[in-house]
Amino acid sequence: MKIAVCIKRVPDSETRVKIASDGKSLDEAGVKFILNPYDEFAVEEALRRKEQAGAGEVVIVTVGSAAAQETIRTALAMGADRGILLQTDKIPADGLEVARALAAEVKDSGYDLILFGKMAIDDYNHQVGPMVAELLDLPCVTAIAHLEIGGGKGTAEREIEGGVELVEFPLPAVLTADKGLNEPRYPALKGIMAAKKKPLQVKPATLGAGGLEVLALTPPPQRKEGRVVGEGPAAVLELLRLLREEAKVL
Amino acid sequence: MSDVLAVLEQREGALRKVSSEVVTGARRLADGLVGRVEALVLAAGSVQGIDHLGGFGADQVVTLTNGAFGRYAPEAYTRVIADRAQAGGYRAVVFAASATGRDLAPRVAARLGVGLAQDVTDVAVEGGAVTVIRPVYAGKALLKLTLTATPAIVSLRPNVFTPVQRPKAGSAETVAVHAPAGRVVVTAIKAAAAGTLDVAEAPIVISGGRGLKEPANFKVLEELAAAFGGRAAVGASRAVVDAGWRPHADQVGQTGKTVSPTLYIAVGISGAIQHLAGMRTSKVIVAINKDKDAPIFKVADYGVVGDLFEVVPRLTEEIKKLHG
Amino acid sequence: MAKGAGSRETFLPAQYQPPLPLDQLIIQDGAAGAGDRMELDVVIVGAGPAGLAAAIELAQLARRDGTELNIGVLEKAAALGEHSLSGAVVNPRAFRELFPDLQEGDFPFRGPVRKEAVYLLTADRRVRLPVPPTMRNHGNSVASLCEIVRWLGEKAAALGVNIFTGFPAASLLVDGPRVVGVRTAATGLDRAGRPLANYLAPNDLVAKVTALAEGTRGMLAQAWCEWRQVTAENPEIFALGVKEIWETKRALGTIVHTLGWPLPSDAFGGSFMYPLAPNLVALGLVVGLDYRDSALDVHGLFQRMKRHPLFRRYLEGGEMVEWGAKTIPEGGYYSVPTRRSGDGVVMLGDSAGFVDVPSLKGIHYAMQSGMFAARAVFAALKHGDPSAVRLGDYDRMVNASFIMQDLYRTRNMRLAFKDGFYAGALKAGLMTLTGGRFPGGRIAMPRDADVARRLTPGLRPGSGEIPDGRLTFSKVDGVFKAGNATRDTIPTHLIVGRDVPSEAADFYARLCPAGVYERIDSGLRVNAPNCIDCKATDVLGPRWTPREGGSGPKYKRM
Incomplete structure (x- = not known):
């Protein structure tokens, strides 16, 4: 089983967002970067599939800055075999450009599965995986929370509003992982040692400007001060009136 | 080149609620572009509810029917919608950022070779260009983008675009179409058990904290949730999850789930910043707490100071009357 | 036996401390x-x-x-x-020796100390003191230990x-x-x-x-x-320091140390305020864990301290961006x-x-x-x-x-303060004058846990502060600003003594800056995931043990 896992280096979710002086991007000073948590599910799934198959290779692919090598090493420490960094100073806002670079890299390499996290926790773009599938004309199931593979076919479950879809697909395929798919392993000490010596190829990424242009990055509006409606059960009627007439949520 | 295509959703032949939001968002763009809104729904047969869409601003509603369109068929849907988008020369294509829309919009965008702005909370036309706003970094910042390619493809965050009624009726037509058989097949849909709405998805979340005093008292909140008729989920603060009163899946907050329901009711929760991190993007926040100095009142839109064991049952009673 | 031991006016932390495991x-x-x-x-x-x-x-x-x-x-x-x-003002000599090929500007410092001031505070005033020779920082640099x-x-x-x-x-x-x-x-x-x-x-x-x-x-x-x-x-004896980092509207040009208020006179300690950048200030309060009042709360005292005009004029209108706490070995x-x-x-x-x-x-x-x-x-x-x-x-x-x-x-200088601030200051002054020769010999110190604590009702240095969320913050707010995202479901890593009486529960609740301990009707509640590894209660009460890797705070510029 040969599996590619496309990952992204993202700011830690606890990052305090400070806007850079260009007014369009995150001020990265003092920001800690991590492997996108949804990608951890994808890496874990790839490792389990390889272990289950008894043979194969797990290749980590990313588009990012030189610092993303560290993120690839994290995935290698979990157990992946090698890494490829498509290096760029700036990831375009248009996910299709990233998808094109990744598709060109994984195309014709004989992957049985190409895995992604369902989205990155920085830009919430939620699109690169299915775009790669479309560009390569591969079957794709997104946001899967359960997966079974056997006999060149797979069955996945994905959560939809008020239920779960059961989806069948043939291999090779592109899948994007949701929380619940598995419990990602922690890198073991031996894995961390071994990761230092695993191959990591760095090559320049070919990226266009794309069709999305950032105009501004701004802090969200502050909530307006609330008010105390009243005290005790007597305030319930007034609360309901306000929810109905002022807030219009009932 | 100024018309907007609105891609709607149906399940089991009934139009989904989010469809009227999609038409509303598409109408906003079409007004800016001075164009028409064509609403498109893919289904196995006729769809209930499409006659109302004109009222939300659709000039025309087209139902494309095919035996394979009963359930979501990703490849056939992608092909049919991309073909339609290309043939119709639309300036923009609008999806819902639902489970289906989030899967479908990127496929259509890639097929058309244009960019996509997913999960947007606002759309506008500025100087002829389509602009959107998207929350990024877990809602800690808003990104404003312009889409330079045609068509501009966007998906709208559910529950954000409040449907606006228009005194206008649209025309409707139904066309049977051919579609290729897909490799990816949805074989079944398992409906979630009644009453197990996830806190992350429920339009109303009622969360309890240490003020509930003991686990059995969450019954008071469950009764209030039930009064909302299956639209409400019961959440919990870290303190009570930590104490083992409620499962971790119900935890709202920094180390639990981030929720942004239409209505969030915090009961007996003091409002530690860790909790606020998980719910401050809720549309309307109500706090019920006996301590008038509790920090939760600083973020709540409406607060009631009092004994939750008196206030909540009264609220349940009144909500029942409202929905009765 | 435990509950009845000793008089009701005092309480001995050692009595309820479990042994080292x-x-x-x-x-x-x-x-x-x-x-x-x-x-x-x-x-x-x-x-x-x-x-x-x-x-x-x-x-x-x-x-x-x-x-x-x-x-x-x-x-x-x-x-x-x-x-x-850490604070920190760093003496660069070890850096020079470890990296002989690097220049001073290559070291990870925020900037050299240019001006320094030491104040004795009262509740609303300050008296500038001459900088004691031991505290002169010429040639040293302000830095973040992270x-x-x-x-x-x-x-x-x-x-x-x-x-x-x-x-x-x-x-x-x-x-x-x-x-x-x-x-x-x-x-x-x-x-x-x-x-x-x-x-x-x-x-x-x-x-x-x-x-x-x-x-x-x-x-x-x-x-x-x-x-x-x-x-x-x-x-070994210890102090507990609570520290915050603020983005300020007003630049601080001086490193500042203070003594006196808000500490009671029978506690040893002081504050610091250092400029990390023109709009970034680190400040904190350090208090020796041999304090006598069982109700003393270092986090609370620190919050109160920020209301003093000396600090407030820099902090008001700014934003607290990071919070943390740590003990310091002070025995020397x-x-x-x-x-x-x-x-x-x-x-x-x-x-x-x-x-x-x-x-x-x-x-x-x-x-x-x-x-x-x-x-x-x-x-x-x-x-x-x-x-x-x-x-x-x-x-x-x-x-x-x-x-x-x-x-x-400086062998006896900290130790001189065991009997209170003013006597200590006098002795420390004499020690400085005599180059450490006064008073001669060694001042013997008990373990912090063996120092009896007063249970006088009504005296609550630092507790009872109501945080306003702008200048002053609760312990839980602090833990959040420490970046603590410890998994909620890990086993507890804190070993608490058996049959802890209510006075010990109260003492731990005030001692711990992270709100780990809470006094509840039936005894002590332990919110172990809040712990930010400061080790204060390991000195005076419940033992700390290593837990799952990656737990605890995520300090960035502390």
Whole structure:
């Protein structure tokens, strides 16, 4: 089983967002970067599939800055075999450009599965995986929370509003992982040692400007001060009136 | 080149609620572009509810029917919608950022070779260009983008675009179409058990904290949730999850789930910043707490100071009357 | 028996403190329960200034000598620097010695100290004092210890040192009297201690030499001293510091230290406020844990302190961006263990008590001790003999160096304050004048836990502050700003005494700056995931033990 896992280096979710002086991007000073948590599910799934198959290779692919090598090493420490960094100073806002670079890299390499996290926790773009599938004309199931593979076919479950879809697909395929798919392993000490010596190829990424242009990055509006409606059960009627007439949520 | 295509959703032949939001968002763009809104729904047969869409601003509603369109068929849907988008020369294509829309919009965008702005909370036309706003970094910042390619493809965050009624009726037509058989097949849909709405998805979340005093008292909140008729989920603060009163899946907050329901009711929760991190993007926040100095009142839109064991049952009673 | 003991006016923390869990902290090599076993030449516990300086010096010595050394550094934080907290004004001498080829501007400092001021505060006024000679900082630089640690970590990694973040050392592995390595803490246990799907068993790291650079109140260092009966003339004593970083509208041009208010006169301590950048200020309050009032609350006092005009004029309109807390070993010269080395083991930095309170310095002593240890360890490895005899060279180097000279000069200064602030200040002044010769001899100190606490009702220094969320904050707000995202479902890592009476529950609740302990009707509630590893209650109450790697705070610029 040969599996590619496309990952992204993202700011830690606890990052305090400070806007850079260009007014369009995150001020990265003092920001800690991590492997996108949804990608951890994808890496874990790839490792389990390889272990289950008894043979194969797990290749980590990313588009990012030189610092993303560290993120690839994290995935290698979990157990992946090698890494490829498509290096760029700036990831375009248009996910299709990233998808094109990744598709060109994984195309014709004989992957049985190409895995992604369902989205990155920085830009919430939620699109690169299915775009790669479309560009390569591969079957794709997104946001899967359960997966079974056997006999060149797979069955996945994905959560939809008020239920779960059961989806069948043939291999090779592109899948994007949701929380619940598995419990990602922690890198073991031996894995961390071994990761230092695993191959990591760095090559320049070919990226266009794309069709999305950032105009501004701004802090969200502050909530307006609330008010105390009243005290005790007597305030319930007034609360309901306000929810109905002022807030219009009932 | 100024018309907007609105891609709607149906399940089991009934139009989904989010469809009227999609038409509303598409109408906003079409007004800016001075164009028409064509609403498109893919289904196995006729769809209930499409006659109302004109009222939300659709000039025309087209139902494309095919035996394979009963359930979501990703490849056939992608092909049919991309073909339609290309043939119709639309300036923009609008999806819902639902489970289906989030899967479908990127496929259509890639097929058309244009960019996509997913999960947007606002759309506008500025100087002829389509602009959107998207929350990024877990809602800690808003990104404003312009889409330079045609068509501009966007998906709208559910529950954000409040449907606006228009005194206008649209025309409707139904066309049977051919579609290729897909490799990816949805074989079944398992409906979630009644009453197990996830806190992350429920339009109303009622969360309890240490003020509930003991686990059995969450019954008071469950009764209030039930009064909302299956639209409400019961959440919990870290303190009570930590104490083992409620499962971790119900935890709202920094180390639990981030929720942004239409209505969030915090009961007996003091409002530690860790909790606020998980719910401050809720549309309307109500706090019920006996301590008038509790920090939760600083973020709540409406607060009631009092004994939750008196206030909540009264609220349940009144909500029942409202929905009765 | 416990509940009735002593009079009702006082309370003795030691009475309710569980013993150090030696059986857990020291285990025989080969004991069951470990997963992987790895062999290294040297394992260093703790990626702080001491441990990383040791790693760098060792790697440099090996490189110069053409030998290959396998060096591993274990760090409990998820990433470098995330558990490191200091003031800090740094003396650069250890940096110069460790990096002779680098210039002053290459070091990870925020900027040189230009102006300094010391004030004695009252509730609404301040009196400027002459800067005591021990506190003069000309030539030193303001820095963030987190940034120093990240920088040192990069240097170490570039030299081939293996840095394992997210791996706490939970036990010393021993063979006879010899330390042969450490066992790491398990990861992926549920609240009841049962393994989860992603369970990772403890690893055994065996090495010829183990260096304990755990920082303040190190558990393995304490355990080793108790096990080998290594003592000091005085017990180690500690202070608790609570610190915040603020983005301010107004620039601070001076490093500021204060004494007096809001501390009661029978507590030792003071505050600091340092400029990190034109709009970034670090400030904190440090209080000796030998305070007498059982209701004293350091976090609360710190919050009150910020209302003083001296601080408020900088902070108002700004934003608190980070919060943290940590203990400091304050015993000085007489509390440094008589030896800091043994068979297969050395003890560095704060774990050995190399802190000089009168000058508020520890980082350069920590680094220097790491470098001395590296030299002794390297020589011992060359001789193939990492025994106590060979490693004793480390102690000799430290004893002959400025580390012990500096500590000796100020040996009684902190100790003089045990009877209160004003008497202490007078004695400390005389000590300065006489170069440490007054009063002669050693002032004996009890352990902090053996200092009786007053239970007088009504006196509550620092408690009862109502935070406004703008200038002052609750403990829970603090924990959030510390970046603490400890998994909620890990087993508790705190060992609480049995039958803790309500006065002890109240005492722990006020002592702990992170809101871990709460007094509830039926006794004590322990919110263990709140813990930010400051170790204050390990000094005075419930014991701290290593827990799942990556737990605790995520400091960035502390």
